[in-house]
Amino acid sequence: MTEIFGVPTQALFGQLLIGLINGSFYALLSLGLAVIFGLLNIINFTHGAQYMMGAFVAYLLANKAGLGYWWSLALVPLIVGATGVVIERLMLSKLYKLDHLYGLLLTFGLALIIQGLFRNEYGTSGLPYPMPAELSGGTNLGFMFLPNYRAWVIVASAIVCLGSWFVIEKTKLGSYLRAATENPALVQAFGINVPRMITLTYGFGVALAAFAGVMAAPIYQVSPQMGADLIIVVFAVVVIGGMGSILGSILTGFGLGIIEGLTKVFYPEASNTVIFIIMAIVLMFRPAGLFGAQK
Amino acid sequence: MPRAQKIALAVMAAFFLLAPLAMYPIFLMKAMCFALFACAFNLLIGFGGLLSFGHAMFLGTAGYATAHAAKVWGFPPEFAILFGTACAAVLGLVTGLLAIRRQGIYFAMITLALAQMIYFYYLQAAFTGGEDGIQAVPRGVLFGFIDLSNVWAIYGTVFVIFMAGFLLIYRVIHSPFGQVLKAIRENEPRALSLGYDVNRYKLLAYMLSATLAGLAGATKALVFQLASLTDVHWSMSGEVVLMTLLGGLGTVFGPVVGAFIIISLENYLAQLGAWVTIVQGVIFVICVLTFRRGVIGELGSWLKKPL
Structure with a gap:
């Protein structure tokens, strides 16, 4: 068996792959946080719970309505995003004139x-979610075995991330969004409905989290706690990347995922903490x- | 001290002195430990404007250090508590140097992430006993003649520690140092232009808050004879935010009242499992949306006297 730095290549590439998968989720979630923060000035602590809701709604669609993975991938972001719109209209919109910290406290609550409601209903043990039949199996790349579903997760999240970047940075809609981030009062004076834009932006950020949740469901088990610890890591990712740039948060997400994967190979004791150490x-x-x- | 606050202080002291006649002493000691923890946290958010979402790391670190010193090294309780508090102070210095480099929302995220790092460290470290924690910590004999296994001896000790911590915080926020902190909270660039070394003030406030949170954790470890992962988990950091918010951010007595309400609530709802989290979440939402001044803040504005 071939080795690099005394580590079997199989193990190395295997962990790199896991790192890339985690990185995909970090990128999707930190992108959502950055978009929401840009316009609302609120750090969305509910993001982890909304990611978990994404996985759970996919699970429920499969078990109660018989709708499979592909349906979920399309419907779940819309459903969970709609709950985000309701949250923004009913609660967050009341807080824009106050210190930003209240937004953090509200979303934490x-x-x-x-998470408590889902834990009451489904307990703490994970629920299985089947992999879509089209993506089962894998491809032998010669140096490693690549499960098709994992390849799909990386490609799909890269496409969604870059698509969001394109819309925000290169389209007219995105230019309104960026302008409203800079100076909402002025943009409103030009006749653009800024409050509605804020609502939809929050919904979009939440939908991104839900999308990540659906993609995570077949890999990790569906459980009420799946987002709770993840969101703290994503906060560290956001601090490392800085929230000023969309592309920055995408790159940081993928990059830190890879570093975390490599740490698992070379110094597994630190794999839980490496992202926090990098943050420091x-x-x-x-x-x-x-x-x-x-x- | 204004008259209203003197009366409130007397009421509080009398309550904690007389309450053990009607309530379980262990419950009251828990309430006092958390009240001190919340007061320490309030020093930072209420007077420095810094929202820490990682204060559990100080509570937990001091708890582990105290428990380890008392059980493995055989320290007497006064030195075990001192050692635990000192560990929290050092951790406060290190994390403070990092965290005060950013403000507002970033400060909250950084403290949360640092606390999570500490949590993972304790989860893996051998001396903490992992999921079991450090159990059966001996309470020992205070100053060589007060046997803390007697429930009234430990109750008195906790009461003295709580009152001393509370009065120290009161003194700090009404000192020139506390006034500068408030100035920084209100307008940082202006405080800077007046010649105050803003970062040093923030770091000092952060360290002081960490130390007192550590004192609460050290005391708690001796009371329950236990140091466990619960005290370093992020949910504990959230809980202290909730206690302070419910009692009244930036009020003197608010955190004590908030801590007492939340601890009683947990006591009564304990058999309901996950509902505790849901109720806490609901209180958060209600406080933020309609009750931002908290119990004591509302009372104070109704009496037109700061409490």
Whole structure:
């Protein structure tokens, strides 16, 4: 068996693949957080719970309505995104004039409620979600065996991330969004319905989280706690990347996933903490984050 | 101290002195430990404007250090508590140097992430006993002649620690240092232009808050004779935010009242399992949407006296 740095290539590429998968989720979630933060100035603590809801709604669609993975991939972001719209209209919209910290506290409370409700109903053990038949099996690349579903997760999340980047940075709709991030009052004076844009932006960010949740369902089991610890890692990712740039948060997400995977190979004891350690180092040398604007 | 606050202080002291006649002492000691924890947290958010979402790391670290010192090294309780508190202070210095480099929402995320890192460390470290925690910690004999296995001896000790911590915080927020902190909270650039070394003030406030949170954790470890992962988990960090928010951010007595309400609630809802989390979440939402001044804040504005 071939080795690199004394590590069998199979294990190395295997962990790299897991790292890329985790990175895909970090990228999707931190992208959603960055988009929401840009316009609402709120850190969405509910993001992890909404990711979990994505997985659960897919599970429920499969078990109660007989709708498979592909239906879920299309419907779940819409359903969970709609709940996000309701949350924004009923609660978050009341907080825009206050200190941003209240948004964090409100969404933290919502996360507790959502996670508690699901835990009451489904317990803490994971529920299985079947892999779509079209993507079962795998491809032998010569140096490693690549399960098709995992390849699909990486490609799909890269496409969704880059698509969001394109819409925000290169289209007219995106230019309204960026303008409203800079100066909402002025944009409103030009006759653009900024409050509605804010609502839809929150819904979109939530939909991204739900999309990630559906994709995660066949890999990790569906459980009420699946988003709780993940969101803290994603916060660290956001601090490392800085929330100033969309592309920055995508790159940081994938990059940190890979680093985490490599840590599992070379120093497994630190694999849980490596992202937090990187965060500490980045804070020492570039407090605004790798892609954030220094102020 | 204004008269209203003097009365409130007397009421609080009298309550904790007389309450054991009617309530379980162990429950009251738990309430006092959490009240001190919440007061320490309130020092940072209420007067420094810094929302820490990782305060559990100080509570838990001091708990583990105290439990380890008392059980494995055989420290007497006064030194075990001192050692635990000192560990929390050092952790406060290290994490503070990192966290104060960003403000507002980033500060909250950074403290949360650092606390999670500490949590994973304790989860893996051998001396913490993993999921079991450090159990059967000896309470020992305080100053060589007060046997803390007697429930009234430990109750008195906890009461003295709580009151001392509370009065220290009161003194700090009404000192020139506390006034500068408030100035920084209200307008950081202006405080900076007046010549105050803003970062040093913030770091000091952060360390002080960490140390007092550690004192609460150290005391709690001796009361329950246990140090466990629960005290370092992020949900504990959330809980102390909730206690302070419910009682009233930036009020003197609010955190004590908030801690008492939340601890009683958990006591009564304990058999309902996950409902505790849901109720906590609902209180969060209600407080943020309609009750931002908290119980004591509302009471104070109704009496037109700051409490």
